[in-house]
Each structure stands twice: as C-alpha cells, then as structure tokens.
Amino acid sequence: MELRQLRYFLAVARERNFSRAAEILHIAQPPLSRQIQQLEDELGVLLIDRSNRPLDLTEAGRFFYEQAGQIIARIENMREQTRKIGLSRRERYVIGCVGSTLYGGIPDLVRRMRERWPDLDIEIREMMSTEQVTALKERRIDVGFGRVRFNDREIERLTLREERLVVAFPKGHPKSLSTEPIGLAELDGEPLVIYPSAPRPSFADEVLNMLSEQGISPGSVEEVREIQTALGIVAAGMSLCIIPTASQRQRPDDVCYRIIKDENATSPIIMSFRRDDAKGRIEEIKQLIREMYADNPPWLQLSNVQLDRA
Amino acid sequence: MELRQLRYFLAVARERNFSRAAEILHIAQPPLSRQIQQLEDELGVLLIDRSNRPLDLTEAGRFFYEQAGQIIARIENMREQTRKIGLSRRERYVIGCVGSTLYGGIPDLVRRMRERWPDLDIEIREMMSTEQVTALKERRIDVGFGRVRFNDREIERLTLREERLVVAFPKGHPKSLSTEPIGLAELDGEPLVIYPSAPRPSFADEVLNMLSEQGISPGSVEEVREIQTALGIVAAGMSLCIIPTASQRQRPDDVCYRIIKDENATSPIIMSFRRDDAKGRIEEIKQLIREMYADNPPWLQLSNVQLDRA
DNA sequence: CCATGATCATACCTTTTAGGTATAAAATTC
DNA sequence: GAATTTTATACCTAAAAGGTATGATCATGG
Numbered sequence A, B: 001m002e003l004r005q006l007r008y009f010l011a012v013a014r015e016r017n018f019s020r021a022a023e024i025l026h027i028a029q030p031p032l033s034r035q036i037q038q039l040e041d042e043l044g045v046l047l048i049d050r051s052n053r054p055l056d057l058t059e060a061g062r063f064f065y066e067q068a069g070q071i072i073a074r075i076e077n078m079r080e081q082t083r084k085i086g087l088s089r090r091e092r093y094v095i096g097c098v099g100s101t102l103y104g105g106i107p108d109l110v111r112r113m114r115e116r117w118p119d120l121d122i123e124i125r126e127m128m129s130t131e132q133v134t135a136l137k138e139r140r141i142d143v144g145f146g147r148v149r150f151n152d153r154e155i156e157r158l159t160l161r162e163e164r165l166v167v168a169f170p171k172g173h174p175k176s177l178s179t180e181p182i183g184l185a186e187l188d189g190e191p192l193v194i195y196p197s198a199p200r201p202s203f204a205d206e207v208l209n210m211l212s213e214q215g216i217s218p219g220s221v222e223e224v225r226e227i228q229t230a231l232g233i234v235a236a237g238m239s240l241c242i243i244p245t246a247s248q249r250q251r252p253d254d255v256c257y258r259i260i261k262d263e264n265a266t267s268p269i270i271m272s273f274r275r276d277d278a279k280g281r282i283e284e285i286k287q288l289i290r291e292m293y294a295d296n297p298p299w300l301q302l303s304n305v306q307l308d309r310a
Numbered sequence C: 001c002c003a004t005g006a007t008c009a010t011a012c013c014t015t016t017t018a019g020g021t022a023t024a025a026a027a028t029t030c
Numbered sequence D: 001g002a003a004t005t006t007t008a009t010a011c012c013t014a015a016a017a018g019g020t021a022t023g024a025t026c027a028t029g030g
Helices: A003-015 A018-025 A029-043 A059-086 A099-103 A106-116 A129-137 A203-213 A227-235 A275-279 A281-294 B003-015 B018-025 B029-043 B059-086 B099-103 B106-116 B129-137 B203-213 B227-235 B275-279 B281-294
Strands: A092-097 A121-126 A143-146 A155-170 A191-194 A220-223 A241-244 A255-259 A266-274 B092-097 B121-126 B143-146 B155-170 B191-194 B220-223 B241-244 B255-259 B266-274
Touching: A003 A018, A003 A029, A003 A059, A018 A029, A029 B059, A059 B029, A059 B059, A059 B129, A092 A106, A092 A129, A106 A121, A106 A281, A106 B227, A121 B227, A129 A143, A129 A155, A129 A266, A129 B059, A155 A227, A191 A203, A191 A227, A191 A241, A227 A241, A227 A255, A227 B106, A227 B121, A227 B227, A266 A275, B003 B018, B003 B029, B003 B059, B018 B029, B092 B106, B092 B129, B106 B121, B106 B281, B129 B143, B129 B155, B129 B266, B155 B227, B191 B203, B191 B227, B191 B241, B227 B241, B227 B255, B266 B275
Parallel strands: A092 A121, A092 A143, A191 A220, B092 B121, B092 B143, B191 B220
Antiparallel strands: A143 A266, A155 A241, A155 A255, A155 A266, B143 B266, B155 B241, B155 B255, B155 B266
C-alpha cells in the first residue's frame, strides 16, 4: 500500500467514476483501475461496488475512505509542521506525555517551567509511554511523563505516583448501583472499550495485560482513539472502560465509576529522561516538581511520592 | 512522499545507521540513502544530521519521526479494520458525530436506538461536520450530528439546538476573575488554541471565521488534535480556547469559563441525513429524539428546538 | 427489447522509478 | 596519520507505473 493508491482511491470515491477521477489525477483510466484493484487485492476485500453507476463504496470502502482521508490530511499536516520546525530558530523543549497525565499536574508543571524559562519554546507532545523511551534516546523529546514501566540503560526513570484505576459504567448498569470497590473478576464476560488504539503498546495494552494475568476474559474488546470516545460509548451503554482515577470526573450525568480493589490495578506516573541530562535542566524540573509537591496539589499524593529514588 | 519513504526513514532513525537500516529493510545502502535524500528534498529541510556517528535526528527529524510512526501505525490499523468490515455480515448503521456532540445527547440516543433495534450493529464515527455531508452522499455514514451548516440538495438538515460558546481561561488569568459574559473583542491579541486541527474545515474554522468576521485578531493561533490537549494547554497558561457550553465542565481546578455574549457566538447541533432515507429509519430516529425531548434532557433546551422545520 | 453510449477491465507496450554494484568522500577509531 | 566504517555519487539493471488500444459491462433512450 502506498499513499499514491490512497490518493487514487479517494479521487475515485469522490467522483464515483474512474474516468473522471483519472482526469483529475492526470493519469489514464486503465492504470487507475489497476492501482485500485491492486489495493483491493492487498486488502483482500472490495472497496468499490462496480455493478452499478454511479459507483458505490462497499461497507469496507466507506470505512477506508474516511480513514484514508484522515491519513492524507495528517500527512499534509506533518509535512507543513516538519518544514516549520526545520526552518525555526528558537530553542525547543519537548515534553512527551500520555494524555491522562494532562488531567493531572503536567499543565501546572508547564506553567512553572514557562515562568522559570520565558524564552524556551515548550511543546507538549501527546505520546504513549513506549514511545517516550525511544523518543528520549533519539532526542525527539527532552522529558517524558508516562504510565508504563520500561527499563533502559540510557534512560532514568522516576515513579512520581501510583494511581488507582476505576471502571466506568453507564448509569443504570446492574454493577453501577454499588459504589463499593469492584474486583476485576467481575469484568469477566463484560464488553470492554479500551484506548488509545494507537500507537501500541499503550495504556490499552496495560489494561489487557492486567486482565489476562488474572485469567479474566472480557466479552468483547473495542479499541478507540481517545478517552472521550470511550466514555461516549460507555455512556451509550455499549461497553465498560477502565480509566485512571484522575480521569473519572467526566460525564457525571450518564457515567459512573467504581474503584478497582485489586492490588495490581494501579497505573504509575513516571518521569523519564536521558541519563546524560540528569545534571542539566532536569534537576531544575525536579525542583519545580518538589515545589509543586510542597504546594500539595491534588494529583501528587504524599503516600506515593518516590521522587529521589534511584 | 510515499509510505515506503516513511518506513525507510523510521528504520534509519531507529538504527541511527544507514547500513544497518538497509539490512533490516532488505535493500542496499545506496538506494536507502537516495530515498531519504529525496524525502528531505521534497520537505525542504534536513531530517538527519550526518555530521557525526551515530546519526542524530534534527529538530524537524525528531518531529517527523513521531508523526511518521503514528501514521504507519494508523495505516496498519486501517488495513486490519477494513478487512474486518469487509468480511463481516451484520447490518451496520454508522452515526457520524462531531466529538463535542458526544458530551450531549448522542450517547442517550444511541442507547435508545440499541433498545429499539437490538440486532443493528451501531457504530459511532467521530467525524467533522464537513465530512458528514460527503460521507452521507457516499453512504459511509447513515446519519450525522454536526456543528457546521451546509447546503446540499441531497442532504436534509435539521437544527436540533443552538449552543452558546464559552472562552476557557487558565485560573488566574486577569480576564478569568470575572464571571460576567465576555465580548469577543476582548480576545483581540490573546493567544488562542483551536481544535480539531484535522480534517478541515472544522469547528476550529468556525471559531476563526467568527473572530475574523468581527475584525478580531488573536495574538497567535495554535492547532491541536482534540479538546483535551487544548484544555491542557489552557491549564498550562499558554493559550485561551473557545469551546461549546456542553464541554465546559472539564478541569474545574485549573480552567474556568466565561460565556461569550456576542449574538453570533453559538454553535448549532445539526442532524443530517440523505433525503432518500427520510421515510425510513430516520423517521424513527426523529421519534426517538422527540421522546428524548419529552424527557427534557439538559442538552435539549426547549427554546432552540426546531425539529420539524423544513 | 435492442442499439448506442459511457465506463471499467484487460492486453501489450513504453517510460519512469526503485534498487543494485562499484567506488569516492567523509567520519571515527586506534 | 592510517585503517576502518559509513554515507554519497555514478552508472546500470530490473521492476513498476503509466499509456494506448480494445474488449466487457452497465445504463439509457427510442
């Protein structure tokens, strides 16, 4: 599969006519026909129903069209941003963080950093934990706040906090009537929605691993991009979801939450950085975090802080 | 730019060595070198710093690496899902909706639909308004709930509600101290974060258009993927954000909101469907919405309902 | 219902591009 | 500073994309 094929398909889907799409793409109609056939061969499903005019998309084609459109747009955006960055002059400091840490103290930390270093171009990069290690090694980010534990000789890791997990239920679900902590075993056979679906491994995999370690098998598993979509699906009564405690204040009208009582049902907040950097700005960031700790913000609970652990 | 080049670049970035990356990719080193150079030529910026070993990524390369990795993963996911859909048998009913409508009544509606049609495979597809019209025409979705008005001969559109907009401020911002409705003019010169950045046009463009129609020029404009990232950036004190009223209950500790008093500062919730379908399941969905209306849920305010308008 | 026109698929050919080999240039290591 | 490793360049071959001609299929109008 190549982007050229996605572009060709999008044109055909929009025009519902190979000949017109070919004109728009400035190629002849037969190569266009062949390229789409190659794409369909590679996928193993038909994307276009050619048995009537104008052409219709199949169910798979409808899905593929939306996805391909988003990917092409994403490519354009990536190109523009890459150029912008490549031609820029200010010093950048990139913070990689898992989406759920944006609910907690990261915005506060960023405020303090900006006060401390007004000329620094700070960027927040939403990024899964697994990506952060690689990203640090390749200097694509400068510090990371994630959820998943990794070991790597070049990367130093501090656990800031162990956060408990909760189950999100639609209002009215039989198991939502109690507010007692719930055992993971009660999720056996229940439909689950997990997030984020990409990149992997992610928090989604942490959840799946946690369940499979205890031999718990959900009824079905659906993957979505982000927590909002997940909670919308929960609210619709379609699935349950496991999320960190900090994220649970959402949708109080139609979603409710129960803490999971199992010992291992926690998710750490981990700060990662290159060992090389340990004496530089990282030391000052740690100090900023200590100051936040001294201010005792809600997300930084005393019992779990391990800031200076090796 | 082709996916092959993204894959080649990712391999080089990971290995920090063209020769090893070439081995992994099962090609010779010179064509790999050329492909990366072509990519850099097309972008107009260097992605790799070749002046030392092992290789480093440039700032642009660091960004490109993260983005390319996500895109490749997204492509794999799209491939899998496309196949899954192509080989499935149940009747699908796809609801396209803008993210912010998931805060409101859509989950309730989906619950009612699932009760009404237990065998229907209902999917929620997060999709911008502009996409919904095209998606309906191409039968990629079956009904849409969006925010942006479009006119199209084949698509029928009902305005369910006009929702007011609010400005999100970081706690402590001078203009956050009042809870009075705020005029758009007060945003002149303020840094703004808008969302969603893709696909366009989107709610982000609605906001930009609203401001430019009144000659209001924000200090800077940053685009992000989703509202969570936007509110995290607001909480960090970096920008302000305009969001719909229904979305404002988030982050009460570090973000506060002021209703915008300007008359045009509203965002409609619009139900769209194919005219062809008007007599089918759409009629029953309207009835379900009326029932929701009768139950008077918070998001469906009486004064703005226009359900049976032509 | 059939002829005609429009549109997609197939066969064969040409052009373009990706990839391979040889080797020069540049960086690192000893 | 020499030797080794790694990347870039020149030239060539192979593979793939695209073009033309035409057959097959679908829709429309008489």
